[in-house]
Amino acid sequence: MSTSASQNIPPIALPFVSERAKKLLDVVERFVHEECIPADPVFFSQVGTGDARWHGHPSIIDELKKKARTLGMWNMFLPKNHYKNGPQFTNLEYALMAEYLGKSTIASEACNCSPPDTGNMEVFARYGSPAQKDQWLKPLMEGEIRSAFLMTEPNIASSDGSNIQLRIERRGDYYLLNGSKTWASGTGDERCKVYLVMGKTNPDHPDQYRRQSIILVPSDTPGMKIHRMLSVYGYDDAPHGHGQITFTNVKVPLDALILGEGRGFEIMQGRLGPGRIHHAMRAIGAAEYALEWLINRLNDERKKPFGKRLSEHGVLLEWVAKSRIEIDASRLIVLNAAIKIDQMDAKFALKEIAAAKIKVPQVALEVVDRAIQVHGALGVGQDTPLASMWAHLRTLRIADGPDEAHLQQLGRRENKQRKDEVKRRLAQQQAKTEFLFHSMGVDRKELGAAKFNAKL
Ligand SMILES: Cc1cc2nc3c(=O)[nH]c(=O)nc-3n(C[C@H](O)[C@H](O)[C@H](O)COP(=O)(O)OP(=O)(O)OC[C@H]3O[C@@H](n4cnc5c(N)ncnc54)[C@H](O)[C@@H]3O)c2cc1C
Numbered sequence: 231m232s233t234s235a236s237q238n239i240p241p242i243a244l245p246f247v248s249e250r251a252k253k254l255l256d257v258v259e260r261f262v263h264e265e266c267i268p269a270d271p272v273f274f275s276q277v278g279t280g281d282a283r284w285h286g287h288p289s290i291i292d293e294l295k296k297k298a299r300t301l302g303m304w305n306m307f308l309p310k311n312h313y314k315n316g317p318q319f320t321n322l323e324y325a326l327m328a329e330y331l332g333k334s335t336i337a338s339e340a341c342n343c344s345p346p347d348t349g350n351m352e353v354f355a356r357y358g359s360p361a362q363k364d365q366w367l368k369p370l371m372e373g374e375i376r377s378a379f380l381m382t383e384p385n386i387a388s389s390d391g392s393n394i395q396l397r398i399e400r401r402g403d404y405y406l407l408n409g410s411k412t413w414a415s416g417t418g419d420e421r422c423k424v425y426l427v428m429g430k431t432n433p434d435h436p437d438q439y440r441r442q443s444i445i446l447v448p449s450d451t452p453g454m455k456i457h458r459m460l461s462v463y464g465y466d467d468a469p470h471g472h473g474q475i476t477f478t479n480v481k482v483p484l485d486a487l488i489l490g491e492g493r494g495f496e497i498m499q500g501r502l503g504p505g506r507i508h509h510a511m512r513a514i515g516a517a518e519y520a521l522e523w524l525i526n527r528l529n530d531e532r533k534k535p536f537g538k539r540l541s542e543h544g545v546l547l548e549w550v551a552k553s554r555i556e557i558d559a560s561r562l563i564v565l566n567a568a569i570k571i572d573q574m575d576a577k578f579a580l581k582e583i584a585a586a587k588i589k590v591p592q593v594a595l596e597v598v599d600r601a602i603q604v605h606g607a608l609g610v611g612q613d614t615p616l617a618s619m620w621a622h623l624r625t626l627r628i629a630d631g632p633d634e635a636h637l638q639q640l641g642r643r644e645n646k647q648r649k650d651e652v653k654r655r656l657a658q659q660q661a662k663t664e665f666l667f668h669s670m671g672v673d674r675k676e677l678g679a680a681k682f683n684a685k686l
Contacts, residue, residue: 235259235330240558243322243565246572251323257301258327258341265294266334267519270615273336283468284418284459294340295373303327303341305371307348307508311572313355316371321504322568325511329561332515335615342373346415349505350377350426353444356500357489362446366424375423378416378449381498383409384474389635391495392438396429396477398445405431405445405487407453407480411473413629418459418471423449427477428498431491442494446486453480463621502630503576506583509626510564510590514557516619517594521553523614524601540604549600556593563589584640588633591626598623 236252247255269290276288298304306324308316319327324343331337338344347370354367369375382388383395396409409429416422424446431443447454455478459471489497527533528541528550540546567582576583598620602609610617627633667674 235326239326240562240565242562243326243569246320246322246569247326248323251319251326254302254306254319255323255326255330258303258306258330261298261301261303261340262330262334262337265297266337266340269294270335277468283466284471285420285469287419287421287469291336291339294336295342298341299373304373305342305351307343307504308351308355308371309504309572311575312352316355320568320572321507322565322572325507325565325568328508328511329515329518332512333519335618338512342371343508345505345508346379347377348508349501350379350424352504353426353488353497353501357493357497359485361485362488366446369423374421376416376419376421377424377426378414378422378473379426379428379501380411380414380417380475381428382411382413384412385410389631391428391442391498394428394430394442396427397433398427398429398431398443400431400484404481404483407445407447407477407482409477411475411477413460414473414475415467416470417449417456417473417475418467419469425449425454426488428494431487435492439495440492443491444488444494444497445482446488447480447482451480451482453478462625465618465621500576503571503579503583506587506630507564507568507571509630510560510567510586513590513594513623513626514561514564516623517553517557517560517597520594520598520601520616520619521550521557523616524553524597524604525550527601527604546604549604553597553600557597560586560590560593581640581643584636587630588636588640591623592633594623595620595627 235255235258236247239247239252239255272290273288276290277283302317304317306317306319306327309321309324310316310318311320328338328343331341331343351367351370354363354370358367366375366377370377381391381394383393386393386395388394396407396411399406399408407427407429411427414425417425425448426444427447428442428444430441432441435441454475456473456475458474459466459468460474461467462472528539528546530540533540535543563582564586567579567586570579570582598616602616602620605614605616608614612618666672
């Protein structure tokens with residue numbers, strides 16, 4: 231008999247989850263399984279073909295949004311310690327819900343919980359002025375408009391944010407923007423009304439992390455040109471899309487700057503912590519969904535290679551077992567990070583967030599790959615969601631910083647924090663060992679001492 235989502239919360243996380251969150255978690259589970267997953271193929275068909283893919287959006291998403299809102303599933307991602315007018319869940323509680331949202335392509339948007347709006351709304355909620363909140367946060371929270379976050383640029387290594395070149399120059403009572411951006415997710419959608427743009431306001435500041443700022447640019451501002459949309463392993467992700475954009479003498483008022491000049495990195499840090507937890511939990515959900523496909527295929531009576539059902543081939547059952555272990559271990563990594571964010575804030579949980587950001591997409595990719603393999607050619611085609619899932623999970627190892635950059639930071643931090651303590655403790659232990667040998671009159675027993683010492 232299957233158990234509900236709230237009954238499956240790992241015991242380690244359970245004491246931190248309210249009864250209200252458990253109830254909604256079960257509603258989210260049912261909504262995703264019964265409404266969103268069946269609607270995914272309808273969404274893809276409604277996107278249409280050719281240029282129509284970039285005009286309007288599938289009506290099924292509006293239907294699902296109405297249902298989700300009626301059932302109380304709306305903006306659950308906005309953490310209660312940052313925003314009093316949200317639905318008041320913790321990062322941990324939302325992380326548990328995000329896992330289910332990750333099983334469907336459209337469930338996150340149906341609940342107004344999809345990136346990049348989630349991160350952008352958090353920026354407005356935490357750092358926006360009252361006027362910025364009024365103009366942008368309100369319609370975003372209502373699900374009336376969408377938004378994009380523009381940091382990456384075409385001709386630099388954008389994994390190091392200090393390289394960002396787009397120039398934001400103050401000219402009297404306005405700022406002038408010049409430069410290029412790429413991989414700007416969401417810019418294909420006609421509902422995308424505001425861009426949060428990272429650029430350089432203070433190129434000569436002695437601290438390279440105080441040269442950047444984030445400024446708001448309405449998407450219909452003159453001087454911006456979307457040249458083309460980019461594809462992910464051939465998927466265009468319409469109507470959302472990923473745009474390549476140039477800025478030529480784009481004029482925005484001074485009050486469009488968020489928080490102040492030189493505060494861009496500070497805002498980025500606040501934006502990315504919880505966002506990485508959301509990505510990771512959705513990836514766990516995708517991995518769970520792939521495992522469901524894997525198990526379903528193993529039990530397909532029609533498939534009997536070499537005279538045995540797939541489930542009778544030991545190696546395939548081993549894949550099920552490995553997937554189970556790896557998903558469960560990864561979930562604990564993410565939930566642990568969410569609990570730490572809730573206890574203080576994202577800065578307190580940098581190590582745990584990085585671990586989740588690095589580990590989970592790798593595990594999810596491995597599980598999806600096994601599910602693809604067990605489906606044979608069917609797995610790489612369009613008749614299962616697996617190929618598309620693999621393509622999108624693969625981008626998580628690059629988007630929002632590549633694995634290598636996060637590993638380097640995590641390694642550097644771990645080394646810095648621990649090197650003195652580790653050196654001291656090991657030296658003390660070795661000294662104590664020498665003291666014990668000496669004080670107890672015990673001879674050190676060396677391997678082969680009787681035979682080899684003679685030859686020294
Ligand atoms: C589907 C998708 C959606 C995206 N959406 C957005 C968006 O909405 N907004 C936005 O601003 N950007 C977006 N991006 C861009 C993404 O954030 C960048 O691609 C990412 O930060 C890496 O930057 P880069 O492509 O310039 O790679 P580079 O910085 O050039 O890095 C290339 C490679 O160099 C290696 N490398 C980098 N640093 C290190 C290191 N410290 N140690 C060892 N090796 C290293 C890694 O192998 C890395 O993959 C998106 C990308 C994808 C694929």
